[in-house]
Amino acid sequence: MTTGHEQSSCYAAQLQIDSFLDGELSNGHEQGFLAHVGGCVECARELRYAQQLHEAVMDLPSVDCGAAFDARVDALIAGREPRSAQGESFIAQGRQRNTSLLESFFDVLRGRGAWSATAMGLCAVVVAVVVTLLATNDGRATRQEAPQIAEAAVERATPATTFDAADVRVALKELNTAIDYLNRVSRQTEEMIGERFVVLPLQQSINGSLRRASFERDADAQGPI
Amino acid sequence: MQNEYRQAIEQYRQKVVTLARYSLRSAADAEDIAQEVFVKLWHHWPSVDADRRLAWLMRVTHNAVIDFTRRRKTKLGVFDEAAEVEEQAGDDDQHGAVETAAIRGDIAAAIRELDDPFRSILVMRDVQGLAYADIEVSLEMNASQVKVYLHRARRKLRQNAQLRQRFDDLD
Structure with a gap:
């Protein structure tokens, strides 16, 4: 059974996950964060999931639509001047x-x-x-x-x-x-x-x-x- | 001027289309939005500084998506055209940590379920890798607001039960 103190530590650690992933935690905070994650199964699992998901999102492909798109835009602006x-x-x-x-x-x-x-x-x-x-x-x-x-x-x-x-x-x-x-x-x-x-x-x-x-x-x- | 404009389309088309595509269910709607955005760029060409062009385009795209969803009352729900993303993703699977294209479809769907500005900030920063400075100008927010929204967007994404289940199944 987890105590109130442990729960608040977990809550604080989970709020720091994104700052940790972005490398934005200061040295002191990072050590504290890693110490907590090292001893807490739940937070370690959450961090692993956050890392996997973050990497997956960063690997999502950009979408493009090719040269036909440029031709369509050209046709739309044909004969129209930019506003002065x-x-x-x-x-x-x-x-x-x-x-x-x-x-x-x-x-x-x-x-x-x-x-x-x-x-x-x-x-x-x-x-x-x-x-x-x-x-x-x-x-x-x-x-x-x-x-x-x-x-x-x-x-x-x-x-x-x-x-x-x-x-x-x-x-x-x-x-x-x-x-x-x-x-x-x-x-x-x-x-x-x-x-x-x-x-x-x-x-x-x-x-x-x-x-x-x-x-x-x-x-x-x-x-x- | 037209040459420079065409270069701008070539340079930023992917950014504009990607933001629209990850915000709307339909690829055709996303292309329509992108067209609208580039036509606006042409209209405002003299007043958009070259060094702020990307931020301007992102802002106009973000607003156009919001407008579009309001007009059409489109529900930003399940992404049922994941195949397109999967198709484009197929070649570079070896670079990413994502195991299957289906996961990408699920992630895309979860991103679409986010409200604005969470969705736009997540796409601009984590999918497109835009600099914070560009996002700040695009959405007229300061650096801390952008970071707060970004972190909340990631937390919301992690709370998506379907996505969590998908990753749990991988382990």
Whole structure:
């Protein structure tokens, strides 16, 4: 009958099997692993099976389809030109315009006081959403004008190609820029609020206490009237 | 440009077809996916850097397979066309540890039963020997995520009862 400790050792060892097979265990861990496997029939069997299966998977053949495939692809692309970089990056350009607009807006923000910065920061979120929506509509209208780009729109309508990785990266970059600006505004606001509602009252309270303490000490020094 | 494109097809065709083939039951569907992927490569040719071409192709293939299975609601079940893999495997049996072509069919079937991204990562890394860096770019994951998924994929494969029975019978 196996004890709880043995079971947890086996569990840990079996989790390390793949790292061991990839040669990724550090020296200490590898020695511990091998020591356990050397004394445990179950884990030794599991390791042997894992090794056999791993080798079998690595030996699986690649699949190819020959020259006829190339001819079919040739026929499919015949007479079609690759999309121009201009068409490809149209949406990205639109987004860049939005980002520049946002940056200019926040440049104005930086020159203002903290309260107005907070208010304008909140407005910025609304403006960003509106600008993005407008730019998306703008992009659609222009895509309809160019057949090549319209074809891209049809392709984007299919589920997995609606947004490709480049689009997502651009969107994330924009989002990060906006978050970064909002964080800065938030920090300024926090400092300002802290100054006015925490530091100043605390300072006044400490000064008051010091004044009172000083007054009481003076009174004690003078003794009873 | 067309010459370079043709060279790219020749260079990467096997990788694309293999990933599709080990993900779908039908060889014809896998070829259709591969065609679709290379047509997309042509459309996006100016924007795909030469040094990232393999990763790009793997990503598009991976997405195309997912799309395809969603559209067709294909059940990624038992691989009943193992003969094709067996046929291709026949010549190089002496290099591998696998004793019979039937085992390869069983392994292929077990791989198809894995969910994504386990299946794609296992095929890219263990079957095709792609570098971690290429897999990371293909699936937009970091190195640790890829390794975690890979190890879990292998564990899931080992848990396949039919496969385990097959190897037990060999011993």
